[in-house]
Structure formats: structure tokens, C-alpha cells
Amino acid sequence: MPRQRPLTPAVIAAAALRVGDREGDRAMTMRRIAAELDCDPMALYRHFPDRQALLDAVADLALADAPGPDPEADWETRLRAVMAAIRSAALAHPGIAAHIAARPPLGEHGRRLGTAMLAALAEAGLSPADVVRASQTLVAYLAAALAMAVRAGERDDRWRHVAETLAAPPVGAAGEELFATGSAEQFAYGLRLLLAGIRAEAAGQTG
Amino acid sequence: MPRQRPLTPAVIAAAALRVGDREGDRAMTMRRIAAELDCDPMALYRHFPDRQALLDAVADLALADAPGPDPEADWETRLRAVMAAIRSAALAHPGIAAHIAARPPLGEHGRRLGTAMLAALAEAGLSPADVVRASQTLVAYLAAALAMAVRAGERDDRWRHVAETLAAPPVGAAGEELFATGSAEQFAYGLRLLLAGIRAEAAGQTG
DNA sequence: ACCTGAACACCGTTCAAGT
DNA sequence: ACCTGAACACCGTTCAAGT
Numbered sequence: 001m002p003r004q005r006p007l008t009p010a011v012i013a014a015a016a017l018r019v020g021d022r023e024g025d026r027a028m029t030m031r032r033i034a035a036e037l038d039c040d041p042m043a044l045y046r047h048f049p050d051r052q053a054l055l056d057a058v059a060d061l062a063l064a065d066a067p068g069p070d071p072e073a074d075w076e077t078r079l080r081a082v083m084a085a086i087r088s089a090a091l092a093h094p095g096i097a098a099h100i101a102a103r104p105p106l107g108e109h110g111r112r113l114g115t116a117m118l119a120a121l122a123e124a125g126l127s128p129a130d131v132v133r134a135s136q137t138l139v140a141y142l143a144a145a146l147a148m149a150v151r152a153g154e155r156d157d158r159w160r161h162v163a164e165t166l167a168a169p170p171v172g173a174a175g176e177e178l179f180a181t182g183s184a185e186q187f188a189y190g191l192r193l194l195l196a197g198i199r200a201e202a203a204g205q206t207g
Numbered sequence: 208m209p210r211q212r213p214l215t216p217a218v219i220a221a222a223a224l225r226v227g228d229r230e231g232d233r234a235m236t237m238r239r240i241a242a243e244l245d246c247d248p249m250a251l252y253r254h255f256p257d258r259q260a261l262l263d264a265v266a267d268l269a270l271a272d273a274p275g276p277d278p279e280a281d282w283e284t285r286l287r288a289v290m291a292a293i294r295s296a297a298l299a300h301p302g303i304a305a306h307i308a309a310r311p312p313l314g315e316h317g318r319r320l321g322t323a324m325l326a327a328l329a330e331a332g333l334s335p336a337d338v339v340r341a342s343q344t345l346v347a348y349l350a351a352a353l354a355m356a357v358r359a360g361e362r363d364d365r366w367r368h369v370a371e372t373l374a375a376p377p378v379g380a381a382g383e384e385l386f387a388t389g390s391a392e393q394f395a396y397g398l399r400l401l402l403a404g405i406r407a408e409a410a411g412q413t414g
Numbered sequence: 415a416c417c418t419g420a421a422c423a424c425c426g427t428t429c430a431a432g433t
Numbered sequence: 434a435c436c437t438g439a440a441c442a443c444c445g446t447t448c449a450a451g452t
Binding site: 135 | 259260263309310311313318321337339340341342343344346347348350351352354355358365366368369372373388392393396397399400401402403404405407408
Binding site: 029030031041042045050051 | 424425426427428
């Protein structure tokens with residue numbers, strides 16, 4: 001990998017994302033990222049105060065691929081679109097997805113997508129205070145669903161056991177219905193519950 | 208701290224929980240836990256295959272304080288009680304709370320609480336398959352809310368900025384309504400949305 | 415056979431020494 | 434003044450050497 005000059009935050013973030021895509025999140029160390037750029041590890045500290053800040057930049061970069069919703073669609077379609085776009089973009093880069101789940105990035109792209117969510121919730125008819133609360137709930141759910149999806153993809157027999165126990169509870173005739181945690185179907189079901197809750201909340205406020 | 212003999216998984220987990228309560232999650236290293244017990248770090252490996260397994264045991268121990276719901280209450284009250292009990296128990300031990308959020312423990316206490324959740328959802332009138340899906344959604348939401356609450360309590364100015372941006376969006380007259388992410392109020396609102404969604408789902412299935 | 419602790423292969427970050 | 438890389442203070446875990 002040839003040395004890329006000049007070193008900028010964007011160049012560093014892109015290199016880190018490459019390392020993460022190729023070798024996983026545990027490989028995204030200051031030393032490995034520096035090796036990818038063929039520079040001294042300490043050179044990274046001239047562009048980021050610490051590793052956390054560097055990963056924040058990588059997380060926001062991964063969200064660059066998440067398109068905003070069609071502005072002409074109704075609020076619920078837009079909300080589903082934003083949630084799906086963030087989920088897709090994050091899972092396309094499994095190396096950084098866990099970091100996105102752990103701390104929602106608020107760089108350029110995070111703010112763009114967040115604003116779209118808030119606007120959709122306002123249009124749904126929630127009060128300004130409830131727009132905030134509902135958005136935090138949606139971000140929380142999205143983060144957890146992402147974290148589960150990442151782990152489900154990992155080789156982690158312990159988690160597979162967790163998934164199986166969660167998916168096959170001693171609750172009756174569930175039997176064949178095994179749904180992997182973190183699956184797209186599981187994600188859609190939770191979002192459906194939340195949207196039904198938002199509709200009920202909005203109806204309660206207008207009615 | 209005097210040496211406790213004999214060394215058992217329970218004694219080790221209790222010591223680790225103490226370290227975490229006192230010095231935070233980053234202090235729960237194999238070496239520090241061994242120091243708390245005045246034993247060789249390698250002695251821990253005779254009782255747990257690796258650090259992850261040890262933390263799983265600590266997480267389940269923290270949930271021991273979460274009481275099960277009153278069996279005579281209606282399903283919704285029971286569900287709220289279980290969610291609140293897990294949240295309280297986890298936040299009472301901030302050193303391990305993040306680990307609980309990252310991987311729902313399925314030891315004795317995790318299973319006990321999980322079973323109570325599933326039973327409540329079944330009684331709500333969901334199909335067995337939807338009981339599973341709804342429970343996974345609730346666990347996901349609980350995990351994310353816990354993770355946010357833990358971070359909100361940390362000295363993390365970057366996260367505080369995240370919280371402020373999320374809580375004061377450019378969406379209109381939100382203005383004074385600033386709700387910290389991870390607050391009890393925020394948690395209650397999200398749970399309310401989910402319960403409304405579950406009620407709607409149950410009504411759709413019976414009707 | 416069991417247990418120990420030295421050693422391995424790493425970390426993020428500091429800081430003194432070089433240019 | 435800027436940059437570098439050696440060094441610090443750690444990790445989780447392996448494994449050879451002791452008892």
C-alpha cells in the first residue's frame with residue numbers, strides 16, 4: 001500500500017475503514033491504521049485527538065452511503081427509508097458497524113440522517129418534545145438492532161446459543177419459528193411496533 | 208483484601224463486580240480481578256475459559272437483584288416491571304451495565320427474567336412467533352437504553368454534545384424541552400411506544 | 415497432575431530526543 | 434517548530450518450567 005500524501009483526516013478515515021472492512025473491528029488499531037498508510041502511528045495524533053475521535057470519523061464516513069429519503073413520500077415511508085438506509089450502510093462495513101451502534105455518529109452524515117428522522121416525526125403530528133423522545137427511541141432501537149446483527153454475523157458460538165435460546169423460548173408452540181436475532185425480519189418487526197406506537201401517540205395528541 | 212478460599216466462579220464473579228463498582232468497567236481486567244482476590248491472574252482461567260465468560264457471570268450476578276414481577280398483575284404491568292427491574296439492577300452496577308447491554312446474559316437470572324417477559328407477551332395475545340419477535344425487540348430496546356444511560360453518566364463531553372444535539376434538534380419549537388438520552392423519562396417513553404405497538408398487534412391478531 | 419509466573423504479542427498514548 | 438520513534442504502562446493469553 002503506497003504512502004498517500006498529504007495525510008488528512010479524510011485520508012486517514014478512509015484507510016481505517018479499509019482496514020476494518022478487510023480485517024474486522026479488532027484490527028482497527030492506531031498501529032495497524034498507520035501501517036496501512038505507511039506512516040508513523042503518532043502521525044495520526046496530529047489529525048485526531050485520540051482513537052475514539054478517529055473511529056467517530058470512520059463511522060460518519062460509513063454513513064455517507066446512506067441516502068436520504070424521497071422528500072415527496074409520506075412521513076412513515078420516509079422514516080422506514082432512513083432507518084433502512086442507516087442499517088444497510090452500517091452493515092456494509094461490519095468493521096465499524098459496532099462503533100456506529102455504540103455511539104451514534106454526529107458528523108455531517110449522521111446529522112443529515114438525524115434531521116430527516118426528526119422532520120418525519122414532526123410531520124407525523126407529534127409535539128416537539130415527543131419528536132425528540134421518539135427520535136431517541138428510534139436511534140436506541142436502531143443501535144441495538146445493529147449491534148445484534150453484527151454479533152450474529154460473527155463466529156461466536158456463545159452468542160449463537162443466546163440467539164437460539166431467545167428464539168426458542170419455553171412459551172408454547174413456537175417450535176419451528178426460529179428467528180435469528182439481528183435478522184432483517186426481526187428488525188422490521190420491531191420497527192413496526194414502534195411505528196404503531198408513534199401513530200397511536202400522534203392520534204392521541206390530535207384527537 | 209484478604210485471600211478468599213476456595214476460589215470458585217461465584218467468588219471470582221463477586222470480586223469482579225466489586226472491582227467494577229469501585230473503579231469502573233475498564234478496571235475489570237483479569238490482572239486487577241486477580242489482585243482483588245490476591246491470587247495469580249492465571250488462576251482465573253481454571254474457572255472461566257476467557258475474560259468474556261467471566262464478565263458474563265458477573266453480568267448475571269448483577270441481575271440477581273432484579274425481582275420477578277407480581278404474578279397476579281396483568282401482562283402489561285408485569286412487562287413494565289420486568290423492564291424496570293432489569294434497568295435498575297444493571298444501573299446499580301455501572302461497571303458491568305455496559306456488558307449487560309452488549310450481550311444479554313443468559314445465566315440463571317437472565318433466563319428467569321426472560322421467561323417472565325415471554326409469558327407476559329404470550330398472555331397479551333401475541334402468536335408464539337410474535338412473542339419471540341416482540342421479546343427480541345424489547346431486549347434490543349432495553350440494551351440500547353442501558354448503554355445510553357451508562358454513557359450519559361460517564362464523563363464524556365463528546366457524548367454530552369451528542370445528547371444535546373439529539374435533544375435540541377432544528378425541528379421547530381422544541382426549545383426548552385431538553386431530555387437527556389438515557390434518562391428514566393426517555394426510557395419510559397420508548398417503552399410506552401413499544402407497548403402501544405404490542406397492544407395494536409395483539410388486537411389485530413384477535414380481531 | 416497440577417499450578418505458577420515468566421514471556422509473548424500486542425495495545426493507546428506520552429514524551430524526550432532528534433532534525 | 435515540527436516530527437519521530439523509543440519508551441511507558443498496561444492488556445489477554447500461552448506455555449514452559451517448576452512442584
